[in-house]
Amino acid sequence: MTQAYITExxxxxxxGKINVFFQVGAPGADGYHEVASAYQAVSLYEDVWATPSDEFTIEVTGTVQCSDVPLDENNLAVRAARLLASEIGYDAGVHLHVHKAVPVAGGMGGGSADAAAALVACDALWGAGLGTAELQRLGARLGADVPFALMGGTAVGTGRGDQLSPALARGRFEWVLVVSDEGMSTPVVYAELDEYRSGTGIYVPRAPARPAVYPMVLQALRQGDAQALASASDNDLTPAVLRLRPTLDDLINLGLQEGALAALVSGSGPTLAFLIENEQAALELQVALSAAGHNALHVHGPVPGARVLPD
Known part of the structure; x- marks a missing residue:
């Protein structure tokens, strides 16, 4: 492909996303866990600007701590751009400016959102014209959460989380997120879950033979029923996250005392997502948690996936 491009x-x-439900199977022979998740895209975004360049370069700014974000080939957005260029035979590069608002290593898929936005931006910049299905296929090669960042809305993910089926969600769900400047390693959290499950005792849960999203979760989403979703939501990684970060337990209790319907660890943590009855109650919880010294954000979902915006 030539180095022509259709815009400057x-x-x-x-x-970003939260997992309103997350069930984790036992590790397979390759060390990976089969999962079943109900994802919801929420109104906390990663922005990517793509401009023509002879090389692949990146700069990162943001409203969150992003000093640990790699600025080389290890960055998922750079890998996404390179993958797309290879796929379409594009022989130049791109400069990516990433502005982050999703917590880094916070269990909300911020890096995957960067990759999804980079794929969409470079597809438009280079005039590739790949369809959604093709971009999702490429995204799955970068990570399990990338296809959902491209899709957005609400979806069920199985396999490694990248086999997606859209799920109907009526209305708008209100969430208050509490984010941390100190992220958590996903492999470490999964290893902690495996160790926890290997313990003895009647109260130690075992890995499900075949992870699945409970029908009551999907019904609550279809009905737009926050109360029902609060009763059905769950995350198998929660015990592992709390074992690694015990202080989160007090924060969960505080959020529930202040009116949250449910408290969820988002993905592999440490971001906590509190489900709220309505917008006013969400604002009140955000104020209460902020007054207690926490970084609390009010967001809503579902929202659309990766898309080009007017520049």
Missing amino acids: RVHARAP
Whole structure:
């Protein structure tokens, strides 16, 4: 493909996600766990600007702590751009400016959102014209959460989380997120879960033979029923996260005392997602948690997946 491009700069945006339900199977022979998740994209976004360049370069800014974000080939957005260029035979590069609002290593898929936005931005910049299905296929090669960041909305993910089926969600769900400047390693959290499950005692849960999203979760989403979703939501990684970060337990109790319907660890943590009855109650909880010294954000979902915005 020639080095022609159809515009001087493209701005793309992709959302972070929360797992309103997350069930984890036992590790397979390759060390990976089969999962079943109900994802919801929420109104906390990663923005990527793509401009023509002879090389692949990246700069990162943000409203969150991003000093640990790699600025080389290890960055998922750079890998996404390179993968797309290879796929379409594009022989130049791109400069990516990533502005982050999703917590780094916070269990909300911020790196995957960067990759999704980079794919969409470079597709538009280079005039590749790949369809959604093709971009999702490429995204799955980068990580399990990338296809959902491209899709957005609400979806069920199985396998490694990348086999997606859209799920109907009526209305708008209100969430208050409490984020931390100190992220958590996903492999460490999964290893802690395996160790926890290997313990003895009647109260130690075992890995499900075949992870699945409970029908009551999908019904609550279809009905737009926050109360029902609060009763059905769960995350198998929660015990592992709390074992590694015990102080989160007090924060969960505080959020529930202040009116949250449910408290969820988002993905592999440490971000906590509190489900709230309505917008006013969410604002009140955000104020209460902020007054207690926590970094609390009010978001809502579901929202669309990665898309190009007017620059």
